[in-house]
Amino acid sequence: MKRSEFKSYDDLPLFLNAEIVAKVLGIAPSSSYELMHEPEFPTLRIGNRMVVPKEKFIQWVGANIKGGEK
Secondary structure, three states, X not given: OOOXXXXXXXXXXXXXXXXXXXXXXXXXXXXXXXXXXXXXXXXXXXXXXXXXXXXXXXXXXHHOOOOOOO
């Protein structure tokens, strides 16, 4: 498993691109792109570019914690 380069949400920029989302979650960039295309993921589209607002990302993480359930 990849390790996140970020130690705190405070270290994140205001908007996250797919590369940053991948680094934060410790996943492959391709998985990050797939996640950003999911309807429930908080992506903001600006032309062809997709970014994730930092606060919405933090909320999404909190809402998707399931305590180890499968």
